[in-house]
Amino acid sequence: xxxxxxxxxxxxxxxxxxxxxxxxxxxxxxxxxxxxxxxxxxxxxxxxxxxxxxxxxxxxxxxxxxxxxxxxxxxxxxxxxxxxxxxxxxxxxxxxxxxxxxxxxxxxxxxxxxxxxxxxxxxxxxxxxxxxxxxxxxxxxxxxxxxxxxxxxxxxxxxxxxxxxxxxxxxxxxxxxxxxxxxxxxxxxxxxxxxxxxxxxxxxxxxxxxxxxxxxxxxxxxxxxxxxxxxxxxxxxxxxxxxxxxxxxxxxxxxxxxxxxxxxxxxxxxxxxxxxxxxxxxxxxxxxxxxxxxxxxxxxxxx
Amino acid sequence: xxxxxxxxxxxxxxxxxxxxxxxxxxxxxxxxxxxxxxxxxxxxxxxxxxxxxxxxxxxxxxxxxxxxxxxxxxxxxxxxxxxxxxxxxxxxxxxxxxxxxxxxxxxxxxxxxxxxxxxxxxxxxxxxxxxxxxxxxxxxxxxxxxxxxxxxxxxxxxxxxxxxxxxxxxxxxxxxxxxxxxxxxxxxxxxxxxxxxxxxxxxxxxxxxxxxxxxxxxxxxxxxxxxxxxxxxxxxxxxxxxxxxxxxxxxxxxxxxxxxxxxxxxxxxxxxxxxxxxxxxxxxxxxxxxxxxxxxxxxxxxx
Numbered sequence: 001x002x003x004x005x006x007x008x009x010x011x012x013x014x015x016x017x018x019x020x021x022x023x024x025x026x027x028x029x030x031x032x033x034x035x036x037x038x039x040x041x042x043x044x045x046x047x048x049x050x051x052x053x054x055x056x057x058x059x060x061x062x063x064x065x066x067x068x069x070x071x072x073x074x075x076x077x078x079x080x081x082x083x084x085x086x087x088x089x090x091x092x093x094x095x096x097x098x099x100x101x102x103x104x105x106x107x108x109x110x111x112x113x114x115x116x117x118x119x120x121x122x123x124x125x126x127x128x129x130x131x132x133x134x135x136x137x138x139x140x141x142x143x144x145x146x147x148x149x150x151x152x153x154x155x156x157x158x159x160x161x162x163x164x165x166x167x168x169x170x171x172x173x174x175x176x177x178x179x180x181x182x183x184x185x186x187x188x189x190x191x192x193x194x195x196x197x198x199x200x201x202x203x204x205x206x207x208x209x210x211x212x213x214x215x216x217x218x219x220x221x222x223x224x225x226x227x228x229x230x231x232x233x234x235x236x237x238x239x240x241x242x243x244x245x246x247x248x249x250x251x252x253x254x255x256x257x258x259x260x261x262x263x264x265x266x267x268x269x270x271x272x273x274x275x276x277x278x279x280x281x282x283x284x285x286x287x288x289x290x291x292x293x294x295x296x297x298x299x300x301x302x303x
Numbered sequence: 304x305x306x307x308x309x310x311x312x313x314x315x316x317x318x319x320x321x322x323x324x325x326x327x328x329x330x331x332x333x334x335x336x337x338x339x340x341x342x343x344x345x346x347x348x349x350x351x352x353x354x355x356x357x358x359x360x361x362x363x364x365x366x367x368x369x370x371x372x373x374x375x376x377x378x379x380x381x382x383x384x385x386x387x388x389x390x391x392x393x394x395x396x397x398x399x400x401x402x403x404x405x406x407x408x409x410x411x412x413x414x415x416x417x418x419x420x421x422x423x424x425x426x427x428x429x430x431x432x433x434x435x436x437x438x439x440x441x442x443x444x445x446x447x448x449x450x451x452x453x454x455x456x457x458x459x460x461x462x463x464x465x466x467x468x469x470x471x472x473x474x475x476x477x478x479x480x481x482x483x484x485x486x487x488x489x490x491x492x493x494x495x496x497x498x499x500x501x502x503x504x505x506x507x508x509x510x511x512x513x514x515x516x517x518x519x520x521x522x523x524x525x526x527x528x529x530x531x532x533x534x535x536x537x538x539x540x541x542x543x544x545x546x547x548x549x550x551x552x553x554x555x556x557x558x559x560x561x562x563x564x565x566x567x568x569x570x571x572x573x574x575x576x577x578x579x580x581x582x583x584x585x586x587x588x589x590x591x592x593x594x595x596x597x598x599x600x601x602x603x604x605x606x
Binding site for chain 1: 322528563
């Protein structure tokens with residue numbers, strides 16, 4: 001069951017206390033696709049510039065990512081430059097060059113319109129709506145967003161959210177969207193905006209999921225070395241949607257396992273710069289770490 | 304199986320975005336004793352001044368807290384004044400008056416010296432050592448500390464830690480003690496200082512426990528209303544040690560359940576000012592919330 005993702009493909013320049021890389025492969029669409037491809041084929045809709053090298057396209061193709069929806073535009077590819085301090089939870093953006101991304105209009109190849117699993121990465125909510133107009137009847141629409149759209153395009157975002165099944169955002173975004181500092185209350189308010197499920201990413205504290213009748217909290221896998229948090233959120237989403245699509249499940253336990261697979265995927269991503277760790281990652285390593293996370297959450301109930 | 308706790312009994316004045324109280328019952332010894340008393344009797348060693356009202360002593364006695372080790376000194380009781388913003392994770396201390404606590408020397412009544420479960424609340428590590436010199440062969444010594452002692456009395460603290468089985472501190476304290484921003488590495492370093500088990504309190508993110516061969520992460524119970532976080536850490540410790548003592552268990556599952564009971568105890572404490580919520584709390588409510596926490600962590604493993 002292939003997944004449709006609409007997001008960015010970018011060059012990232014990143015500095016952390018542990019090193020520095022310039023113009024490496026990045027972007028929400030790239031991270032998501034690569035992560036999801038461990039579970040199922042992916043159709044990627046995005047745009048790159050004339051400067052985008054064939055080797056990155058080859059990498060995506062090698063991961064079973066279909067590029068029929070990847071537009072090539074005149075000009076330069078989207079570039080992002082950021083820096084992390086020892087507190088690796090938040091990036092400081094040093095520079096954003098939208099380049100070809102500023103005129104991006106998602107156009108779905110005919111074969112993508114029957115997509116059953118859709119992920120709207122963090123892009124302008126008006127573009128997210130354009131994507132939704134082009135798909136037929138997805139089983140699952142998951143979506144990301146960010147502070148910039150929550151404050152700057154709130155009405156369009158609220159419109160998008162009416163069609164979204166699973167909203168995947170971080171904690172600060174959840175509080176900002178709901179305008180409530182208490183996360184449990186914020187979650188209730190966000191569920192009233194449309195999504196059936198809210199998945200809140202909390203970095204090294206893991207993930208907490210809220211739906212009408214249930215709450216699920218999964219810890220992050222504790223890592224002794226975190227090199228670069230870039231892409232953690234998008235690979236989480238890739239593992240999450242990938243697992244659900246591959247297993248054609250949307251039941252409670254399936255969603256919980258998908259969250260743990262997503263979380264485990266993110267834990268590998270941050271072990272190296274760019275998508276480097278995912279290039280060598282094997283599925284059995286995902287399963288092994290999934291089982292470790294399960295062990296670190298277990299305790300017996302009351303008899 | 305009764306527990307020995309050495310800590311403070313105090314008057315707290317607290318301001319949160321939700322209200323304000325002045326000179327209410329507080330102190331690490333008080334919170335710990337009250338929480339632990341849900342599981343087993345407690346022997347409290349502390350000091351109060353001449354101004355300490357009989358009604359608070361009656362409350363502690365009603366909770367099965369033995370006061371033979373509670374000293375009465377000339378002068379005023381320890382007073383703490385603090386304020387919390389909307390981010391309820393950290394208190395701003397406005398005023399600390401040690402008063403009678405500044406000359407406090409813990410003296411254990413003969414009957415307390417055979418204590419099998421000991422909790423050294425957050426006091427001067429030199430006083431913690433004096434307590435340890437007075438006890439015979441405890442099955443379990445648990446201990447708290449804070450930034451003030453980690454930087455100001457590091458050598459005495461390291462000496463205490465050599466005798467401690469379980470160190471219960473918050474995340475910033477763990478990082479500071481280990482001098483390492485990465486929690487997993489910090490934990491490994493702290494375990495090398497003496498404790499067999501490190502329990503790290505992470506506020507609304509729950510608790511993570513590290514021991515030589517295992518890691519356990521428990522989420523906090525998600526609350527829609529947090530009134531006053533004061534005492535959360537000490538009631539966590541009270542529930543934790545209380546459960547272990549009542550069940551005479553120190554095995555892995557017992558420690559994990561104790562962490563969840565401690566965490567649940569803390570979740571009730573923060574629902575009201577001072578110890579007010581604990582005054583009406585019933586054991587079946589603890590069990591009910593324990594089961595809810597269990598439900599919010601469950602997912603099936605790989606078959």
